[in-house]
Amino acid sequence: MSDIEVNDLPDVQLAGPVITVDGPSGAGKGTLCQMLAAKLSWALLDSGALYRVTALAAKQHAVAMDNEAGLEAIAAHLDVQFQVSDKEAGVQVILEGENVTSSLRTEETGAIASQVAAINSVRSALLERQRGFQQSAGLIADGRDMGTVVFPSAELKVYLTASAEERGQRRYKQLLGSGNNANLPQIIEDIRARDDRDMNRSIAPLKPAEDAIIIDSTSMSIESVFDQVLQAAVKAGLLSE
Numbered sequence: 001m002s003d004i005e006v007n008d009l010p011d012v013q014l015a016g017p018v019i020t021v022d023g024p025s026g027a028g029k030g031t032l033c034q035m036l037a038a039k040l041s042w043a044l045l046d047s048g049a050l051y052r053v054t055a056l057a058a059k060q061h062a063v064a065m066d067n068e069a070g071l072e073a074i075a076a077h078l079d080v081q082f083q084v085s086d087k088e089a090g091v092q093v094i095l096e097g098e099n100v101t102s103s104l105r106t107e108e109t110g111a112i113a114s115q116v117a118a119i120n121s122v123r124s125a126l127l128e129r130q131r132g133f134q135q136s137a138g139l140i141a142d143g144r145d146m147g148t149v150v151f152p153s154a155e156l157k158v159y160l161t162a163s164a165e166e167r168g169q170r171r172y173k174q175l176l177g178s179g180n181n182a183n184l185p186q187i188i189e190d191i192r193a194r195d196d197r198d199m200n201r202s203i204a205p206l207k208p209a210e211d212a213i214i215i216d217s218t219s220m221s222i223e224s225v226f227d228q229v230l231q232a233a234v235k236a237g238l239l240s241e
Ligand code: DC
Pocket: 025, 047, 048, 049, 051, 052, 110, 113, 114, 117, 118, 142, 143, 144, 145, 146, 194, 198
């Protein structure tokens, strides 16, 4: 079993290459990043999970969304572990000793995370923790500001997007597939609202880094996206053919 303690201090000596993958929710970043991390045997940072965990901790401690100092304190003192004990079950997220994996991915948590993520001091409190995921082998960093703010000198930057309708369809199918009820127009509306918040906040807004390669996955399979990124990684000297 390997645990990653997000409280670990970053070790600059260990800093290896980084591939950043930014883009709006539902564009396929999570799947792409898992495929890249497995192919390269690199570590993986799911930065959205840190904002989601902050949202859950705020809810748990009844810290209101307008209590900036309270939210900053929550982000600065997160007691969270990402455990990979069973490949089938995937990463388990333990917050203050409690397994919160199932509530992490809900729409409600995502919506609160998006609000929490718009607060400057929360982002600053999470910055070094994110950089602490860097490892000598290499790191795949998944998020919104990985290439623009957290890892500006990354060796390869990808911006993965897709239309809101396509992302809504994917989420809709995913929810139906896991036995949930789902309302497609509502999902698309929520996606648009989240995009709007993430792209128009004053701090670290979602946008492609100037040196990012932009991939629109609206009519692409995840395998084609993966192949395109691998080719770019070869070109950047991160991988041999
Ligand atoms: O990727 P995700 O859906 O798990 O992210 C949840 C929220 O966190 C999303 O609405 C935006 C925010 N986020 C962010 O602002 N910066 C990141 N690097 C990652 C996520």
